Amino acid sequence: MTTDQPVPLVDLAAAHAEIEAEVRAGFDRVLAGGGYVKGPEVTGFEEEYAAFSDARHCVGAANGTDALELALRALGLPPGGGVVLPANTFVATAEAVQRAGLRPVLVDADPDHLLIDPARVAEVLADAVALLPVHLCGQLAPMAALLDLADGRPVVEDAAQSQGARQHGRARYGRISATSFYPGKNLGAYGDAGAVVTDDDDLAAAVRLIGDHGSARKYVHERFGFNSRMDALQAVVLRAKLRRLPAWNEARRAAAARYDRLLAGLDGIGTPRTAPGNEHVWHLYAVRVRAGRERRDALLAALNAAGIGAGVHYPVPVHLQPAFRHLGHGEGAFPVAERAAGELLTLPLYPQITGAQQERVVEALAKALAA
Numbered sequence: 001m002t003t004d005q006p007v008p009l010v011d012l013a014a015a016h017a018e019i020e021a022e023v024r025a026g027f028d029r030v031l032a033g034g035g036y037v038k039g040p041e042v043t044g045f046e047e048e049y050a051a052f053s054d055a056r057h058c059v060g061a062a063n064g065t066d067a068l069e070l071a072l073r074a075l076g077l078p079p080g081g082g083v084v085l086p087a088n089t090f091v092a093t094a095e096a097v098q099r100a101g102l103r104p105v106l107v108d109a110d111p112d113h114l115l116i117d118p119a120r121v122a123e124v125l126a127d128a129v130a131l132l133p134v135h136l137c138g139q140l141a142p143m144a145a146l147l148d149l150a151d152g153r154p155v156v157e158d159a160a161q162s163q164g165a166r167q168h169g170r171a172r173y174g175r176i177s178a179t180s181f182y183p184g185k186n187l188g189a190y191g192d193a194g195a196v197v198t199d200d201d202d203l204a205a206a207v208r209l210i211g212d213h214g215s216a217r218k219y220v221h222e223r224f225g226f227n228s229r230m231d232a233l234q235a236v237v238l239r240a241k242l243r244r245l246p247a248w249n250e251a252r253r254a255a256a257a258r259y260d261r262l263l264a265g266l267d268g269i270g271t272p273r274t275a276p277g278n279e280h281v282w283h284l285y286a287v288r289v290r291a292g293r294e295r296r297d298a299l300l301a302a303l304n305a306a307g308i309g310a311g312v313h314y315p316v317p318v319h320l321q322p323a324f325r326h327l328g329h330g331e332g333a334f335p336v337a338e339r340a341a342g343e344l345l346t347l348p349l350y351p352q353i354t355g356a357q358q359e360r361v362v363e364a365l366a367k368a369l370a371a
Contacts, residue, residue, distance in 0.1 A: 007348050007357045009309035010184045014352035015248075019240040023190075026236030041235040046195070048242055052164075054171045055197045057204035060230030061211055064160045064180020067194035068096030070228060071156050071176045072130070074196075074206035077102055081129030085158075086116040087317045087329075088337035089134045092180075093158050094318045097132065104327060106319050108334040110142075113275045117336070118145040131155045133174075135162035138186070138252070138283040139274055143173035159197070161283040163187045164249045168277045176203050181238055186252070186283050187245050189234040248351035252282040255353050259285055262362040268295075268369055270343075284313060285349040293342030300345060302368035308361050311346045 016023075030041060042060050050058035061067040072083070082105040083097045094104040105127055107120035116133045131150050133141035138161055147155060155174035163179060163186045165171070179185075181193040196207045209216055214225030241248075256272075263271050270288035274280045289296035296312070303310040317337040319329035331338065347361055 004307065005357075005360075006307035007309060007353075007361055008350075009311050009346065009348050011350050011352055012183055012188070014350065015188075015241070018244065018352075019237075022240040023237055026240065027233060030232045030236060035232055037229050037231050039232045041232040041239065042230050045230070045235040045239045045242070048239060049195060050197065052242060052245070053177075053197045056199045056201070057197065059196045059204055059207045059211065060235065061178075061194040061196060061207075062228040062230065063192040064178065064182060064194035065092040065096050065099075066211070066226075066228035067178035067180065067196050068093065068132075068156070068158060069099045070207045070211050071178045071196050071198075071203075072096060072100035072102060072132075073210050074176065074203045075130065075154050075156070076206075077129050077154070082124070082127040083130045083132050083156075084116075084121055084124055084128045085132040085318075086134050086136075086337070087319050087334040088114060088314055088340055089136065089158070089318060090160075090314060091318055091321060091323070092160075093132065093134055094324060096178075102129070104318070104324065106327065106329065106334065108336045109340065111336050113139070113273055114336070114340050115139070115141045115275065116146070118142055118149055121146065121149055125149060125151075128153060131174075132158060134158040135160075135165060137161055137272065137286060138165055138281040139278040140165055140167040140173075142275065143167055147173060160185065160194075162281060163283075164245055165281040166279040172197065175200060176207075181234070186249060186281055187238060187241055190237045191234060193230050193234040193238065195230070249281045251351035252349060253280065255349050255351075255358065256280070256282040256285050258355060258358050259347065259349070259362070262358060263287065263365075266362070266366060266369065269365070282349060284346050286313060286344045286346045288340070288343040289345050290343065296343055296345050299365065299368050302371065303361075303364055306364040306368075308364050309348050310361075313344060313346050315341050317341050 046058040079101045084105045087106040097104045110117040157174040157177035159177045160180035176198040181189040210225040211228040214221045214223040
C-alpha cells in the first residue's frame with residue numbers, strides 16, 4: 001500500500017543530503033582562498049569531467065546555452081550559415097545558433113524515439129554548414145548516420161541531457177559537444193553552469209579564449225568574446241556530484257525499468273523507447289498520452305492535484321515559438337514534433353526515487369485515466 005505523500009518531479013534536496021558535508025568543506029576552501037572565478041576547483045572539475053567524457057579537454061562555461069554558442073563560434077563557421085537541429089528541443093539550442101550569428105535549420109524527429117531524424121536531415125543538407133543533434137531525454141541521437149550525412153561538416157553535440165550516456169560504447173562522436181549543468185540535470189550545479197568538451201586542442205583554446213572576453217593575457221583581447229566562465233562554488237558542487245554520477249545514473253536506469261513494468265498494459269499510455277545501441281541515462285521519463293493534448297493536459301492537472309509532480313517538456317516546438325516566427329514555419333511543418341508536444345507527459349524520476357513513490361505515481365495515473 002502506497003502513502004499519500006507528494007512525489008516531486010525532481011528531488012534536489014535528496015541529492016544535496018548525500019553531498020552536503022563534502023560541499024560545505026569545498027565552499028569553506030573557496031571562501032578562505034577568495035578565488036571565486038576559475039581557479040583550482042574549476043580546473044579540477046574540468047580535468048575530471050574530461051576524463052569522465054573520454055575527452056582531451058573540458059572548458060567550463062557560465063551555462064549550457066553559452067556552452068553551445070562557444071562551441072559554434074569556436075568552429076569559425078561562415079556568418080549566416082545554416083545549422084541543422086531538431087524542432088523538438090529546448091529553445092536554447094536554437095538560441096545558441098542565432099546568437100552565434102548562424103541560422104537555425106529545423107528538421108523533424110523520428111516517430112519512435114523522438115530523436116533528430118537522419119532522413120529529414122538529408123533533405124536540408126544543401127543549406128547546412130554544420131549539424132547540431134540533440135541527445136534528448138538521456139539517450140544519444142543516431143550519430144553514425146548523422147556523421148555519414150555530415151560529409152565533413154562539423155557536428156556539434158547538444159549533450160545537456162546525456163551526461164554519462166553512451167552509444168555503442170562511445171560517449172562522444174562529433175568534433176565538439178556542449179552540456180548544461182542546470183540544477184535539474186543528471187549532473188546539476190546549485191545555479192547555472194555549463195561546459196564544452198572536445199579532443200581538438202585548437203577548438204578548446206578558442207572556446208576558452210572567447211569565453212574569457214577573447215583574452216589570454218589580462219587586458220589584451222585577441223578576438224571578440226564575451227564573459228562566460230564557471231565559478232568556483234559551482235565547480236565544488238559539480239565535483240562532488242560527478243563522483244556519484246555513475247551510481248546515480250544506474251539508479252535512474254533501475255527506476256525507468258520499474259516504470260516500464262508498472263505501466264505495462266495501462267491503456268492509452270506509451271512508454272519511452274531506447275534506440276538500438278544506446279545506454280540511456282534517463283534524464284527524463286516521458287510517456288505518450290495517445291489521446292492527444294487535451295487528454296494529456298487533463299491527466300497532468302489530475303496528477304498535480306494528487307500531489308504528483310508530473311510535468312510537460314516542450315509543449316510548443318521551436319518553429320511555433322513567437323521568437324522564431326522569422327524562420328517561416330507554420331503548423332504542420334514538423335508533424336512528429338508537433339504531435340509529441342501534445343502527447344508527452346513527464347513522470348517523476350531521480351536517483352533517490354523509491355519503488356513506493358513510483359507505485360504511487362502509477363496508481364494516480366491509472367486513477368486519472370479511469371476518470
